[in-house]
Every structure is written in structure tokens, then in C-alpha cells.
Amino acid sequence: MDVKHYMAQLGAQAREAAGLLSRADTGAKNAALLAMARAIDSSREALIEANQLDLENGRNNGLDAAMLDRLELTPERIGTMVEGLKQVAGLPDPVGGITDMNFMPSGIQVGKMRVPLGVIGIIYESRPNVTAEAASLCLKSGNATILRGGSEAIHSNQAVAACIRAGLVEAGLPEAAVQVVETTDRAAVGELITMPEFVDVIVPRGGKGLIERISNDAKVTVIKHLDGICHVYIDAEADPKKALDIALNAKTHRYGTCNTMETLLVNSVVADLMLPELAKAYAEKGVELRGCERTRGVLSDAVAATEEDWSTEYLAPVLAIKVVDSIDEAITHINRYGSHHTDAIVTENYTLSRRFLTEVDSSSVMVNASTRFADGFEYGLGAEIGISTDKIHARGPVGLEGLTSQKYVVLGDGHIRQ
């Protein structure tokens, strides 16, 4: 197969479908989502069969246990896919909403209408449930999608794709509204990210390596999510109970998520008070502590932190701790070593809370709340296609609105420009 030609064909089909989809009414889109849910629900056997094939190949190819786990479609995960589709059907449709319609001095009315972006390319790794999830968010926001999953999940993804197509057809929407790339040739990714005539945005979902590669080579905008090196800063005026709760929750609620705290900053005024108590709580959870010199002055058991620790996303029960003398030192550290993802201050001081919110350059800034809240669902977006660590277009958790844009709408009554 000529991959270039094949991808261009998918692209042209997607572009055409996007035109139709952009004017599809909410009812049709919801009907398609519900039909997809029914199709997946009634194809459980076929899905598990296809998944078994992928799992078998994976085991033969020596995939590790974590990878095989992500690849597996359990009955529970299929149920989650079905529920997810129903939930997206229940979300408000962002497309077509008109805001800020005002009269101008010339007499024209000017407002903004929310519109789909067009064609969205999704590149993801082993988890086959992303296929349904990403497709549903793009569909609801009126975008056509080209999905390129990991080669290790090709049979599972194709089985899910069949259900998606069945749903589209049942609702009278174009089949090419959601297309799953059928070749495992790696060149397909290279094509997908370099055809701006057919693809408007790329959303990569996967490890940092994948996202960096794609960002480097892409010729279209990438909504990217790099690392989450999140901080909690315990200020001198922190409430000790809140500080303990938040520092513990931000690190230990889940270790592998991007909004997990990786570095704890503690004001020197409260270091003697807070650190031993924190260390005890972390020890109970089995968290390894790596401290700066002053931290180790209080916690002699802590490992010595190296320069590298300040910019490491552990995704593991490991925490770097640094004692700082002021909010200025904390903010400077966060803006320098952090990943502009999510950072929190614990303080009862009004002025410092205001400074932290303004001066920390991250997609989510928090006062007296755990970094673990940085999440599309917790923010009320109803869905999440990813968390953008970029500043352009979408920043932080990206929901349906992040998959749309706004065009200007002008209403006149024969108005001409003077």
C-alpha cells in the first residue's frame, strides 16, 4: 500500500465529512453517540475476541505487563466506554453558540459564533478505549477525526471502529466522520501530521517521547501535553492541617498522573514544624523523600536531592523537598523548574495568595487545594481530551470547547462602510 496516497485519501474524506458534520444538528450527533454505545454494548464478544488477538501478539512480541494491562479490554472497560459515549451525548453542544453580540457605532451588530475546528488527528498508544473516547468528543464538537492508535492495538481499535461506523450510519452521519487508520506502517503518522490541507489540529496522547517527536515534525498545531512537574508550596502562614492534607493528597492520591505533586516547597519558618509530621505521613505511604540540604537538616533520613530532581516527573512514590525563605523564592523555583502544569500554595495570607495566582505561570494555579483537582471533570468541563501545557489556543484541561473556535458574525441592514 502507498501510505502517502492512503493517508491523503483518508484526509480528503475527513475534510468532506467535516463540512457535513459542522452543520449536523445536536440531535443527529447525540443519536450517533447513543447508537455507537449500543453497538459497542452488543459487540462485546467481537471486541474481546479482537482484543485477545492483540494481547496474544503482544505477549509474543514481549510487551511488558504494564503495556499489556493498558492494552486489555476487560468487560468493565467496555462498560466504561459505553457509559462514556452516553455521557458525551448528554453534554451541551458547544457548536453554534453565539456570544457577545453587540451593536457597534456604525450600526452593525457584531458577535462570535462557536464553530468546530474541522479535522482533528489523534495519535495514541496502546489503550483501545481511547478510540471511542476521542472519537466521541470530536464528534460532539462537530469535528471529523482521523485516529491512529498503537500498532499493538490494531485489531481492538478496528473492532471499536466498526461499532463507531455503525453508529454514524444509523444516525445518517457520514461514515468518514471518524476514521481509524488501518495500516500499522509508522509512515502513516508522518503523513498525518504534515497534511495541513486535510488536518487542522493534532492531539497526541501518550508518553513525552511521542509528544516531543510529533511536535517537532508537525506542520499543523499540536495540542500538546508534556510533563506534569507540579508543586505545592507551604507558606509560613499556612494552616498546618490544610497543608498536611493537601501535601499528602497531592502526592499519594495517585502516583502515575500528571497532576501529582513532584516537588514540595516549604517555607523555612514552618520547616521545623511541618517536615517531621509530613515525613511520618509519607513514610506510612512508602514515599521516598529527596531533600535539599536544609530539608536534610530536619529530616536526616532523606536522600540528598540533586539538581536533576527539581525537574524530574517521578510518576512514582518519590518526592523532592526544598526549603525556601520566601514566596519569591518559591515562585522563581516553580517558574524555572516546573512544567507550567499545576501548582498550589497553602496559605491563609490574602496578599500572598493573590501574588501566587498572578505570578505563577502555569495552566492551573491553586490556593489551598490539591493539585490532583486539575482535571476536566473536576473543572466541570464534562469531558477531557487532554491537558494542554501550551499557552496557545487551549491551556489546561481541554474539553469540548477546546476543540472549537469562534468566528465573527455580523448582522446589518444594508450597512456599508463610510
Place this chain on the structure above:
Amino acid sequence: MDVKHYMAQLGAQAREAAGLLSRADTGAKNAALLAMARAIDSSREALIEANQLDLENGRNNGLDAAMLDRLELTPERIGTMVEGLKQVAGLPDPVGGITDMNFMPSGIQVGKMRVPLGVIGIIYESRPNVTAEAASLCLKSGNATILRGGSEAIHSNQAVAACIRAGLVEAGLPEAAVQVVETTDRAAVGELITMPEFVDVIVPRGGKGLIERISNDAKVTVIKHLDGICHVYIDAEADPKKALDIALNAKTHRYGTCNTMETLLVNSVVADLMLPELAKAYAEKGVELRGCERTRGVLSDAVAATEEDWSTEYLAPVLAIKVVDSIDEAITHINRYGSHHTDAIVTENYTLSRRFLTEVDSSSVMVNASTRFADGFEYGLGAEIGISTDKIHARGPVGLEGLTSQKYVVLGDGHIRQ
């Protein structure tokens, strides 16, 4: 001079200045803008002297009359720069505004705060007044700027830059908040658009060739403005007077602007009625008409339009005219041949106006108004750094808000995630 090293130095200085600028209060930014205005006003002699040098070099290097005109700094144009700076000082500051702050079921409050993008690179051609204009918009929106003007305007741009620096210093803002590239080496552009560590967005202002080159090579987001192939569609139910006024204004108000109509679509039902009257009005203005076969059936004097005419931005007193049978044909033509810039329908029909607004995929869609209204000032933005024909981040006229982004702000009271 080592251009790579020099540009990296500008970049690092801009990045540092951006940090300070992002927290500069509105008063300081306005004071700087007003000080810049005073500095330019009191440096008229030096500005004109520097400009004379550029004009002389330009004449020696054989620049054409249009280019020399754009290059010239007349006393009137200097006055416009001064006024422009004062006007930007008078605009509301977009930075720091918090919106949509709501309580979530978990008890946290979540809202969005408007923040600067960081460092903006501006690449422009001969007009030296762009230096002050672009710098002022970036400064007001809290961004640091690196400006790279055309080599033919280097002395004028440096003279303007000196005034800008004086204003920054007077207001106590970092001098590196606005930097004008001092080398005319073309490699500087190549560096500027490929240092994502120092530059967040590129705004190219100039011809299509420049913008396409930059978009192709850039490693950061480009807010681009390609052609303006704008349409007016006169529907079967158009009010003839409004149709005539709008079709005339959209074409003849100014020929060289991107929101000028380049193709007129006329419904076949009213072609016999409208075309002769339109042709008479255009003839009086000296506009050459290029028609499809059916147009030439009514207007035998019109030149035969070729396929190329439908996708040509004339920027001249030339108009392509096509007779269509329906709104569907009109919309299909616009979405296919247009540049997604600005398109208008003239109709009294409610349903068709609604369809046009929804289905035409352009940054501005209009009903019964001239395409010439597509402009930041006419839209009430108070300023305009360009008109984006892109869908990502900013679409249509881009004002101060288009130079900002939003981060999430979360307020809790010791909240942890369950």
C-alpha cells in the same frame, strides 16, 4: 556577528522581560505607552532624518514607488503613531481578568484568568510605523516583543526603537520588553521563528509570500493572515437597494485591502434585474468585470472569467462575477474557492440568512453588511494586530485579547481529592 548567538541573546532577554511584564500593573504599562508617545513626538527631527537615510538607500537600490511610499515617515504618519500609542494606553487592560468563577460539586471554585502569551515575534516589511503599533499592542497585553522589520527600514525602525526604549525606562519597565533586531542578516528571521524556548508566537505582517515562508519553517505557532478572497452573495430575496450599496461598497471602498470583495455571486432569479445596474455602477468606478458564461449572457461586455479568477485576490479594480442557482451553490463556491476570510449574503430571507451564517466556514460571516467591516476597530476591539485566517487560537481580527491566553484559577479551603 554570530546571528544565532545574537538572536538567542535577544530571546533570553525577552523571556526574562516577559516574566516582569506579565505582572506589571496597568498603570505602569500605560505610563510607558504615554512616555513613548512623548518621546516620538519630541524626536520628529531625528525620526525624519533616519527615515531620509532609508529612503535614499531605497532609491539607490531601485525600490519601486509603492515600496518607497510605505517606507516614508511623513509628519502626518508620525502624528498617527503618537495618537496610536495614546489610544492603546486608553484601552482596557485584558491581563488578569477573571471570568466564569464557579463552585464545583467538590467544593472548589474554578475560574479562568487572562494572562499574556509571553514573547511575541513580529516580522514585517517596509512600514516603520508598524514598529510602534505592534510594540504597543504587545506591551499593553503584557507580552515582550522581538521586532524584525524590513532591512530597507532599518534606520527608521532603530530610531523608533530608541523612543520606545526611552518610554520603557521612564516607566520603570524592562528595556528588553521591546527589542528591535539590529542586524539586516536574513538568517535572523530563521532563528526568530525556530526558538520555541524564547518565543511563543510569531505574527508575520506582509505579503502572502512572506507569510507562507514563515508558516512553513516556523517551530512556534504563527498567527497568520493569508489572502482575503471575499464574496458577496446576492440572494433571490435580496433587497435590490441594499444589494447594490453593499456590492459597490465591498468592491470599491478600497481596492487594496484584504476585506475587499473579489467575487460577486448573484442568484439567477435576480441576475437580469441586478447585473445591468451593478455593471453601470462599477463602470463609473472603472472596475473591470470578469463573468461566468451566464453573467456574460446578461453583460456582453464582461471579460470571460477563467477557473483561476475564482481564487484570485485582485487587490485591484477587477471583479469576478458568477451567477448561481441557489444558496447551496453559493456556499459551496465560497467554501471551495474563498480564503475563509469574510463573506456576506444579501437577503431578506430569515432561513437563508441563518444557513449562510452557519454553513460558510469563514472568520467573518455577514448578513446585509459590507465585507469592508471586517476590521478590529469596526468590531470594537479598539486595536488590531492582524486578521487571522487560521482557526486555531484567534480567528478574524485579532486585538489585545488575541495576544493573551487563559489559565485556570482554583480556590479551595484545604480541599483534597476523594
